[in-house]
Amino acid sequence: MAKASFKVLRSDKEIMLLPVASAGVCILVLLTILGIPVGFGLLSFQDAWPIIILFYFVSSFVVVFFNTAVVACAKIRFEGGDPTVRQGLSVAWSRVGRIIEWSIVAATVGIVLRSVRRKGGLVGTIISYLGGLAWAVATYFVLPVIIYEDLGPFAAVKRSIQIIRKTWGEGVTAYISTHVIFFLLGLVGLPFLLLGIWSLGFSAALGIFLIALAMAYFVLLAVAGTAVDGILTAALYKFSVDGKVPGEFEGARIEGVIY
Numbered sequence: 001m002a003k004a005s006f007k008v009l010r011s012d013k014e015i016m017l018l019p020v021a022s023a024g025v026c027i028l029v030l031l032t033i034l035g036i037p038v039g040f041g042l043l044s045f046q047d048a049w050p051i052i053i054l055f056y057f058v059s060s061f062v063v064v065f066f067n068t069a070v071v072a073c074a075k076i077r078f079e080g081g082d083p084t085v086r087q088g089l090s091v092a093w094s095r096v097g098r099i100i101e102w103s104i105v106a107a108t109v110g111i112v113l114r115s116v117r118r119k120g121g122l123v124g125t126i127i128s129y130l131g132g133l134a135w136a137v138a139t140y141f142v143l144p145v146i147i148y149e150d151l152g153p154f155a156a157v158k159r160s161i162q163i164i165r166k167t168w169g170e171g172v173t174a175y176i177s178t179h180v181i182f183f184l185l186g187l188v189g190l191p192f193l194l195l196g197i198w199s200l201g202f203s204a205a206l207g208i209f210l211i212a213l214a215m216a217y218f219v220l221l222a223v224a225g226t227a228v229d230g231i232l233t234a235a236l237y238k239f240s241v242d243g244k245v246p247g248e249f250e251g252a253r254i255e256g257v258i259y
Helices: 003-010 013-039 049-078 085-094 096-119 121-138 142-149 155-165 169-201 204-242 254-258
Strands: none
Touching: 003 155, 013 049, 013 085, 013 204, 049 085, 049 096, 049 142, 049 204, 085 096, 085 204, 096 121, 096 155, 121 155, 142 204, 155 204, 169 204
């Protein structure tokens, strides 16, 4: 199914621009509300926690907004259209109220899990990671639900869980398999990063080049992963609700995995 998602991505390369824009906006927000004040001595790191928390919530909104646009583009594609970035953003903007609500919920859960991991030692770390995995699976279909059904955050989570129960095997398999695939792809860039760090000892130019190459690869991988995940989520939602396999996913054995 990941292969089918890549097929959609190849035919609609503009979708890749949405995760790139998301990362760019997050960096811009970080520099604006934290980096510039700290750089000019207007704010110390000790006093920056309220702003860091604010950035966490703002970046949550930015990421959810652009990821919703990715799912919207996939929806347009599956319905026979040729999606553009503008169309995806337009659909996401039509749900901006729901996106804000969901961003607050998602960011709050993220902060709680981080707090448990930081303060709970080994047990807290285990609980945090297991809780994070359970939360990720339970909310797997939240963005398609927001787009298709226009539900609030708690109703969207409830609806997502209902779909997960119906498509349990695929909900878990899709989430884990895509992350495993991109984790393995990430390992490809690791030797270049380590070699670059090692090369700094005798050739700064070579070391910086290799490190930059590795970082660029990781960024590209993260962008592709976000786009693929959005496409796959939209496809699984459409099949689980409508019972129809998007044309791009024909032959991907999606029916056999879900039921």
